[in-house]
Structures are given as structure tokens and as C-alpha cells.
Amino acid sequence: MNFPLSHETHHVQTLATGHVVPEPERCIQCGICSFNCPIGIDVRLHAWLGKPVADSYCLTCGECVERCPRGVLHFEKTGLFLEGKE
Amino acid sequence: MTRYVLVGSGIAGFSAAETLRTLDPQADILMVSDDPYGFYSRPGLAYYLTGEIPEKQLQLFSKKGKLNLEVKQIIARVTNLDPIAHSLKTDRSGTLTYDRLLLATGASAVNLNIPGENLRGTVKLDNLEDIRLILSLVRHTRSAVVVGGGVVAVELVEGLVALGVKVHYFLRGEWFWPNVLGEAEARMIERHLAHDEVILHHHTEIAEILGKRDKVIGVRTTKGDVLRCDMVAVGIGVKPNKEVAQAAGLKTERGILANEFLQTSDPDIFAAGDVAQIFDPRSGHSSIDNLWYPGRKQGRIAAMNMAGQKQVYKRTVAVNVLLLAGIMTTIIGAIGSGRDDGPAYTTRGSSETWQQLPNTIATETGTDVSHLRLMVGEQILLGALVMGDQTISRPLRDMINAQVDITPIKPQLLQSDAQLGQSVMDYWIKTKS
Numbered sequence: 001m002n003f004p005l006s007h008e009t010h011h012v013q014t015l016a017t018g019h020v021v022p023e024p025e026r027c028i029q030c031g032i033c034s035f036n037c038p039i040g041i042d043v044r045l046h047a048w049l050g051k052p053v054a055d056s057y058c059l060t061c062g063e064c065v066e067r068c069p070r071g072v073l074h075f076e077k078t079g080l081f082l083e084g085k086e
Numbered sequence: 087m088t089r090y091v092l093v094g095s096g097i098a099g100f101s102a103a104e105t106l107r108t109l110d111p112q113a114d115i116l117m118v119s120d121d122p123y124g125f126y127s128r129p130g131l132a133y134y135l136t137g138e139i140p141e142k143q144l145q146l147f148s149k150k151g152k153l154n155l156e157v158k159q160i161i162a163r164v165t166n167l168d169p170i171a172h173s174l175k176t177d178r179s180g181t182l183t184y185d186r187l188l189l190a191t192g193a194s195a196v197n198l199n200i201p202g203e204n205l206r207g208t209v210k211l212d213n214l215e216d217i218r219l220i221l222s223l224v225r226h227t228r229s230a231v232v233v234g235g236g237v238v239a240v241e242l243v244e245g246l247v248a249l250g251v252k253v254h255y256f257l258r259g260e261w262f263w264p265n266v267l268g269e270a271e272a273r274m275i276e277r278h279l280a281h282d283e284v285i286l287h288h289h290t291e292i293a294e295i296l297g298k299r300d301k302v303i304g305v306r307t308t309k310g311d312v313l314r315c316d317m318v319a320v321g322i323g324v325k326p327n328k329e330v331a332q333a334a335g336l337k338t339e340r341g342i343l344a345n346e347f348l349q350t351s352d353p354d355i356f357a358a359g360d361v362a363q364i365f366d367p368r369s370g371h372s373s374i375d376n377l378w379y380p381g382r383k384q385g386r387i388a389a390m391n392m393a394g395q396k397q398v399y400k401r402t403v404a405v406n407v408l409l410l411a412g413i414m415t416t417i418i419g420a421i422g423s424g425r426d427d428g429p430a431y432t433t434r435g436s437s438e439t440w441q442q443l444p445n446t447i448a449t450e451t452g453t454d455v456s457h458l459r460l461m462v463g464e465q466i467l468l469g470a471l472v473m474g475d476q477t478i479s480r481p482l483r484d485m486i487n488a489q490v491d492i493t494p495i496k497p498q499l500l501q502s503d504a505q506l507g508q509s510v511m512d513y514w515i516k517t518k519s
Binding site: 023024026027028029032035044069070071072 | 127129130133138139140143144146378379405407408409414416476479480483
């Protein structure tokens with residue numbers, strides 16, 4: 001029998017294992033990422049501060065990753081028990 | 087209380103203000119700039135021109151935003167600097183005094199110096215004012231001529247194409263951006279531009295901009311041909327705004343000379359950003375980076391030193407990521423002295439360190455949509471250029487920055503049919519673990 005995950009559960013699981021990480025050295029703060037975020041997260045501010053987008057509202061939709069003209073953003077695995085980053 | 091004056095509201099000036107405020111919450115910080123729009127993403131202007139973002143998106147932080155620095159701002163042009171009296175004169179707000187001064191005056195677009203340059207319809211891409219002008223003119227612009235061989239010129243081309251303007255792109259040499267790109271790399275970009283119906287004119291320079299009733303109506307080339315157009319967009323390069331420093335007796339060459347602490351020849355005056363020609367103790371050279379991230383880092387280090395710390399500016403390899411005619415391009419470290427016989431101007435989005443290249447062999451591989459060039463030194467990689475697929479760009483940056491010994495894979499890299507990307511990736515994974 002199939003027990004599909006609810007959207008919310010699936011989302012929480014996704015966030016627990018991966019998030020959007022900026023590479024500040026490539027960023028020119030154009031703001032295309034923030035402008036295209038469907039829920040209005042200021043992704044650019046994360047890039048400025050060099051912090052991953054660990055916002056619990058992040059849909060991990062990948063819109064910011066896809067739209068960034070300088071390849072600043074990428075998904076990275078995260079997790080409490082993950083040793084080494086890649 | 088120490089009084090800090092920062093001249094310039096670009097990335098270096100802003101970054102210095104941010105650092106000073108963090109180091110000293112009570113400090114008296116004054117920013118002086120003649121740009122009425124303050125701090126915004128200058129490289130982002132290209133995306134405002136193409137319509138990918140609205141103008142307000144260029145501002146990073148609102149006044150009520152998270153990084154309210156409580157910095158006093160004056161919109162004025164600095165006309166005179168007196169290092170002995172520790173004072174500045176401006177065109178609007180009289181004399182200002184400082185204890186420590188940062189000169190982050192940036193660089194300005196170089197003019198063509200030809201007849202007709204002041205006609206309405208001659209534009210550049212230097213600041214927000216320039217984009218506003220282009221957008222106000224574009225409704226009456228059917229065709230434009232763009233000149234210049236670097237990042238800014240191609241941004242002008244793409245912006246005007248996106249705005250529905252027919253673009254003629256004049257290139258002085260055999261191919262696009264010859265002092266940075268090789269022929270195969272440049273042709274990739276030219277193919278994409280031609281696909282967007284840009285008409286490329288190689289070996290072509292403007293002798294005169296033609297006008298009627300003070301408006302651009304065409305250009306005459308150095309060969310004598312006349313081409314009708316409504317706009318001439320110029321992106322031939324930039325020159326550092328060093329005049330005030332020079333007149334004040336500070337040591338200057340191409341830019342304002344600064345030591346590894348970003349201190350100029352006057353110990354209370356610091357320099358950062360596009361105007362600063364910074365000494366690198368490792369190479370023994372002084373060079374200018376016209377790049378956003380180094381500008382930010384320089385502002386931060388200069389501020390630390392202004393506040394009394396002793397921080398060395400460690401130059402990491404210059405990296406820039408560009409979207410050239412839709413092709414993502416990453417340039418890392420030294421990639422060659424190129425071939426361009428004309429007057430040498432630096433361009434925005436470039437670094438003089440890209441040209442410093444002793445005893446190196448270039449090796450390259452590519453397809454129609456991707457290209458990889460490695461500059462192989464005696465024992466290390468000195469530079470790389472990655473176009474299209476960017477998988478390898480981070481490993482390359484790390485390897486070039488860390489000066490990883492590549493002796494074990496050097497023969498592999500120099501084979502004529504080398505799998506460059508794969509060899510580097512495999513070696514990076516091996517050396518990292």
C-alpha cells in the first residue's frame with residue numbers, strides 16, 4: 001500500500017537534508033535571487049552574510065539557484081550527522 | 087572620538103563603513119560621494135538594463151533594513167585634499183576634517199575623444215544615471231552602435247537587444263575581448279551575439295559621431311564608411327579617479343598606490359576599490375582589481391587598519407564570473423597577456439593580475455557550448471577560464487588559490503587529446519581527501 005508523504009512533511013524532510021548555499025566570492029549583489037523568490041526570502045542578504053538559506057519557509061524550489069546569473073547559489077547537503085560537506 | 091571620512095559610496099566605501107561601525111559603535115563616520123543614489127549594486131545595472139530586475143532591486147539595504155549603519159552621508163564632489171591639515175574641500179558642503187580618510191573614489195568610463203561625443207544619444211554604462219538616460223532615449227532608438235571590447239560593452243549590447251534595439255557592435259580587433267579571450271572562446275560569444283541578430287563589425291573603429299540638432303544620427307568609421315544610428319554606446323574601459331589624490335601629493339601610478347595595509351603614502355589616508363593600486367608582497371607587483379568582491383574585501387581590511395589594527399590585505403586569485411552573451415564564464419587567476427594593440431584601458435569586471443603570467447603553457451579543450459582553458463605553470467596551475475559548464479570552476483579556484491602541486495598530472499594535462507576537466511576533477515577529489 002502506498003502512503004505518500006504530505007507536502008508539509010516532505011518539505012521539512014527536504015530542508016533537513018539540503019539547503020541553498022551561497023558562494024559570496026561570486027556574488028555581485030544584483031538581487032535577482034531575492035526578486036524571484038516566490039515567498040520573498042532575501043536570498044541576497046544571505047549571500048552578503050555568507051550564510052546558507054536555512055529559513056524554514058524556504059521551499060527549496062531552486063528558483064534562485066536557477067536564476068542567479070553568476071552561479072553563486074547551489075544546493076548542498078546538510079545534516080547533523082554528515083561529516084564533511086560534500 | 088575618531089572621525090572617519092570615506093570618499094566614495096561604492097562597494098569599497100560601503101564595506102569600510104560596515105566594518106568601522108562593527109568595530110566602533112560610537113565612531114563618527116561620514117561618507118562623501120557625488121553619486122546621488124548612494125550604495126547600489128553597480129554590476130547589477132546590466133540586469134536592470136535588460137529588464138530582469140526593477141530599479142529599486144539594485145539597492146541592497148533599505149534605510150530601515152538590517153544593516154542600518156548610521157553613517158552620515160553628504161552628496162558632494164571632493165575637489166581638494168590637504169593631507170597636512172587633514173581636511174577636504176567639496177563643491178557643496180565646504181571644508182571637512184578627518185582623523186583617518188579612505189579614498190574609494192572608484193573609476194570612471196573612458197571617453198572616445200572624437201568629434202560628436204557630446205551629442206544626445208551618446209551613452210555609457212557607469213552608474214544608475216546612465217541607465218536612466220538609456221531607458222529615456224530608447225523609445226526613440228531604432229538602431230545603436232556599441233563600441234568596446236570587454237564586459238561592459240557586451241552588457242550594453244545585450245541590454246539594447248533586450249530593449250528591442252537593432253545593434254551594430256564595433257570591434258577594434260580580430261575578435262571580441264582579445265586581451266582576455268582566445269579566438270575559440272571569443273567566437274563562441276560572437277556566435278551567440280549573431281544569433282541574437284547583433285551585427286558584428288570586426289576591425290572597425292569610430293572616427294566621428296554624426297549629429298543633427300544636437301542628436302546622434304550616425305557614425306563615420308575610420309575607414310570612411312557612414313552608418314546611420316540613433317545611439318552610440320561606449321564601453322571601452324575605465325580609468326581610476328585619482329586626480330584629487332595626485333594633486334594632494336600622494337604617490338600614484340595607474341591608481342593611488344597603497345601598501346599591503348592599504349595605506350597610501352600618507353599614513354592617515356587609505357585607498358580601496360577600483361582606484362587602489364595595491365602592493366602584493368608575494369609577487370612584488372602593485373596592481374588594480376576592477377572587481378566587486380575584492381573591492382568589498384579591500385574596504386573591510388582598510389577599515390580595520392583605519393581603526394588601528396594591523397591587517398595585511400592578502401590578495402587571493404582574482405575570480406570573476408560573467409554572463410557573456412548568455413554563456414556563463416569564470417575567469418580565475420592569470421590567464422594571459424592576450425593580444426590587443428590598441429590603447430590599454432582596464433575594464434570593469436577585470437583584474438590586472440589576469441595578465442601577469444611567467445613561463446606558462448596554455449592547454450584547452452571544448453565543445454560548441456563549453457570551453458576550458460588551463461594555464462599550466464612549472465608545478466602549479468596559474469589560471470583558468472571556464473565557459474559554459476561550470477562544474478569544474480570551484481575545484482579550479484580552490485586549486486589555484488591553494489597553489490596545489492600538479493606535478494603528478496602535468497603530463498596528462500599537456501597531452502594533445504587531454505581530458506582536462508576530468509583529470510583536474512579526479513585530482514582535486516584525491517588531494518582534498
